[in-house]
Amino acid sequence: MSRGTGGPTGTSNHTKENKRRRKVFLRYMRKHLLVVMGIITISLGVIIGRLIQLNVKKGKEYESRVLSQRNYTSxxxxxxxxxxxxxxxxxxxxxxxxxxxxxxxxxxxxxxxxxxxxxxxxxxxxxxxxxxxxxxxxxxxxxxxxxxxxxxxxxxxxxxxxxxxxxxxxxxxxxxxxxxxxxxxxxxxxxxxxxxxxxxxxxxxxxxxxxxxxxxxxxxxxxxxxxxxxxxxxxxxxxxxxxxxxxTIDAEIQTIVQQNCEEYMEKTGAENISILVMDPKTCEILALYNSHQYDPNEAYDTKYLKYQFPKLTDAEFEQKVKSMSDEEKVQRLNTLWRSFVISDCFEPGSTYKVFTIAGALEDNVIDASETFYCDGHQFVADYDINCWNTGGHGTQTVSQALENSCNDCLMQIAEREGVETFDKYQVLFGFGQRTNVDLPGEQSESALASLVYHKENLNPVELATSSFGQGVTVTMIQLGTAFCSAINGGYYYQPHIVSRIVDENGNLVKSFDNILVKRTISESTSRTLREVLYKAVTDGTGTLAGVDGYSIGGKTGTAEKLPRGTDKYVLSFIGFAPAEDPQVVIYCVVDEPHVEAQAYSGAGAVMFNMIAEDLFPYMNIYKTGDDYVPDFDKTETATPIYNGDIPENDVAGGGVNQYDTIGETSTTDVGGDDEEADDTGDETEAATEDDSGDDTGGDSGESDDDSDGDSEDSEVED
Incomplete structure (x- = not known):
């Protein structure tokens, strides 16, 4: 009885104990499962996060690794x-x-x-x-x-x-x-x-x-x-x-320049023609031309070297090319590719007179109404330096001295200025310095500085001859930029050929603003120069440049090449229009025009005239009436938009050009007997023709450089 009574009770207790244990176990397992699930979830999160990180940061690297393990080419x-x-x-x-x-x-x-x-x-x-x-x-x-x-x-x-x-x-x-x-x-x-x-x-x-x-x-x-x-x-x-x-180039202006130069070369011919067209208010380059051209699609084609052998027939030239070494071909191609406008130096002749007068007027050394007397020559440091008009121009105003390109008057003005003032304005106008144009090929600062007499070696003879552009050496880009400053109110801008960079969708990447480098002269002096240069075209040596119906200002230049006495000249003209408010500057340099009397040809002015007749209508520079006389007193060039103070006069360019020239830059063999030729050579007393070579030398700063070997023999003027 007792065992039967106790059996159910024992079983019930055992069952309860099992249930209790099961609950404890389940609670225990739930806790552990939650912990395990948490760990798994966190681990998965970390893994997913890492995968995302790897995909974002190193996706390409791992893609490359995967590809590197497969059979592929890239x-x-x-x-x-x-x-x-x-x-x-x-x-x-x-x-x-x-x-x-x-x-x-x-x-x-x-x-x-x-x-x-x-x-x-x-x-x-x-x-x-x-x-x-x-x-x-x-x-x-x-x-x-x-x-x-x-x-x-x-x-x-x-x-x-x-x-x-x-x-x-x-x-x-x-x-x-x-x-x-x-x-x-x-x-x-x-x-x-x-x-x-x-x-x-x-x-x-x-x-x-x-x-x-x-x-x-x-x-x-x-x-x-x-x-x-x-x-x-x-x-x-x-x-x-x-x-x-x-x-900044205008392809239509470039085409006008090219077509007219090709016409001149076909009808008259020359060793070379170089043209620079600029906006005088910004120094943007509108066109740049050299007559010895090549097609960039086939730049290495030696057929473009033919101009270097003008006397050879086509068959002879072909044989000449075949006989050239690779080194010679490259050297000659470098000469072909080099831009005369940027890289080559020459004596400017009377175009330099603009800057002599500009400095004298600006520093009140002379007055615009003042007169000078030309008797045909000037004695300087025991040397007799002739004017091109050995008979003398007589009494000349400042304006007439520039109109008639009188060397005698310019020497007197330079003497009045003195070494300090004369050199000060050479530097202000950028001569002997890089313009920092954004094109390769410009010579180094030290090389350019050596081509102009500065106050350290600017002795009386050098001062006299430099006043009319003989014995000094410039590049076209230097003189063109300086001239723009002389007529635009005295604002010297860094010349440039690129205005902006855009991406393939037209979005602006970089904009190149006009860089105002320095102030050279006042608006008043600039206005006087515009008026004087206008008269140089209407009444002076630049008449061949004139175009009917347009008011034009400008200056001629003629320089005899070395060796002297060979009657080989570089003829130039730099002009602008309208004279009272310049919109364009055209600088033309013609090397050895194929005419009998090169110095008398006015080739630079003729070239300007040809280009201007086509260019002015395209640029909407309108004709004026036959009786029109510009009123320079009422005209003033626009003040440039410039955020900030105008730089001091001694501020140099920005040095943006980081590229070297294509080929070796060489100074052109150009001398400087200035301007219209006169058959009066026998009457000229030129001390520098003395075989003793004692005309210059020593620490006095008088150079024995061939570039001014005949610096006192100035029989030629424009």
């Missing part, structure tokens, strides 16, 4: 080099898309039927022999062989369309890789300011060289890899294209 996706355009958007240089034909031998050779179909199609659509084509299948494991380069879009499309037909369905393992060729759509137009591109998208010379980093982009990459079924797949990282350079 090729560059070329960027498109940016365009060069003129101020109105006309394309001057561009990159044209071309196509390379690529074959995949491993893919093509897997199936004989498809191999034959593919080879037949290539032979049908492209100019290549079967023997040549099969060379590209020698590496049977290759997935990338370049068969043909620089194919046109039409060639590519014709083949691609064929592969989409039933007949071309078996063509496999052929595709086209895009590339770009540099194209200059206008041929020789503006070649010296554009430059050209060599392999590897490296700009050489001109804007191509100076702005190479902006024009270039960054290559992309295409990875081609084989899958398990031997088909190919591609992964592409796109290229970043280059930027577009917007220039």
């Amino acid at each position: 090729t560059a996706v070329p960027y498109r080099r940016g365009d060069i355009v003129d101020r109105n958007g006309t394309v001057l240089a561009m990159s044209s898309k071309v196509y390379n034909l690529i074959v995949e031998p491993k893919n093509i050779l897997r199936n004989d039927k498809k191999k034959q179909a593919t080879i037949s199609a290539i032979l049908k659509y492209f100019n290549i022999s079967e023997e040549e084509l099969m060379k590209y299948f020698e590496d049977k494991e290759s997935f990338y062989e370049v068969v043909l380069k620089d194919l046109t879009y039409e060639q590519m499309k014709a083949f691609t369309d064929y592969t989409k037909t039933e007949e071309g369905a078996d063509v496999v393992g052929v595709w086209f890789e895009e590339g770009f060729n540099r194209v200059y759509p206008n041929g020789v137009l503006g070649c010296h300011m554009l430059g050209f591109v060599v392999s590897g998208n490296v700009g050489l010379g001109g804007i191509e060289g100076e702005y190479n980093d902006y024009l270039n982009g960054e290559d992309g990459r295409t990875y081609v890899y084989i899958t398990d079924d031997y088909s190919t797949q591609k992964t592409t990282e796109p290229a970043t294209n280059g930027n577009t350079v917007v220039t």
